Amino acid sequence: MSATPAAGSTTAHVLLGLLAAGPRHGYELKRAHDERLPRAKPLAYGQVYATLGRLQRDGLVTAVGQDQAGGPERTSYALTPAGRAQLDSWLERIETPAPYVTSTLLAKVAVALLVADADKARTYLVAQRRAHVERLRELTAVKTAPGADLGAVIAADFAIVHLDADLRWLQTTLERVANTHGEVRS
Amino acid sequence: MSATPAAGSTTAHVLLGLLAAGPRHGYELKRAHDERLPRAKPLAYGQVYATLGRLQRDGLVTAVGQDQAGGPERTSYALTPAGRAQLDSWLERIETPAPYVTSTLLAKVAVALLVADADKARTYLVAQRRAHVERLRELTAVKTAPGADLGAVIAADFAIVHLDADLRWLQTTLERVANTHGEVRS
């Protein structure tokens, strides 16, 4: 069924996206990624080359030119038609909101309710809330700072709404836990 | 600095948490995980045994009893004092809200703004919003369904607030993109 050989990860598709503007080599891609995708975790070099290798293997990019001019030898990569098609299809495909939730925060609270008492969970929730509020303040400052381009603002927005979501969840969870005095275990 | 040998992942700590109630073997742990942590992605068996192996290697659990009674041979594992300490410290440690944002949704929109025009991004955002609204409806239904225990409700809450956060972000991003007619590229 999958005409797509691989290139499953988000990282792979982001690299394809960066290559859409023209051929680049690994080092440039790392730089481009880190500055064009604000708030994304910086890409490790090893990751870049490993991913490029898989993309090449799958025919989504090709090596083009082993330039040597001034500096170490480097290999540039370019999108193939298949790579471009893969990128377009990824961009058009809707992300079905994940059926599963994967969050350390949620896992921790769930485990706390299993192994500890509601009191401990409450203490934790309150402390966690404080940390979130603090972080939210920082982020808001970042956003209102001058010199932010569209991408940066959008990324900051994203971080903010989710931080806010965590906060609201912490609050209602706190209330829920408060209501069930003690008898938490099934 | 890290007295903690390894056991970095959330999964490892969740297993420690499940073992807090007493010794279990791999198969039981997988079952327990899947039913006690609602909305979490089901754990693959391979993952369970691999993680148990690392936990044992790091002295956080010990093998206790190679029971054979009725059924295939199985090895139960129990928390060591070090494992219990590790669990407690994990539970008490506040999750500092990640400095980075890792979300396919955000990455896709960022890439779309880089490689495509604002129009395409808008089309995508609208379609994505529709999918989210749909999913939100489903989840809300799940929560109000009868027979939900505290853990299930908390997990559903979590999913809902974040879905809602995505929706609000989609909306403001849509507006931002609409305001910048075309000239998006830096």
Place this chain on the structure above:
DNA sequence: CGCAACTATTCATTGAATGAATAGTGGCTG
């Protein structure tokens, strides 16, 4: 008896992620 379903674990493989190592070039400084 034979077969399906369940319990329990292992294995092989791939991808993700990190950190350190390697290597060449240019420029600056003492």
Place this chain on the structure above:
DNA sequence: CAGCCACTATTCATTCAATGAATAGTTGCG
């Protein structure tokens, strides 16, 4: 001009995460 540092560019070794299939024994049942 020798030595050194900073920068460009890639590779390597290693570990963890994740999936899917394989293996193997047991129980129950028709």
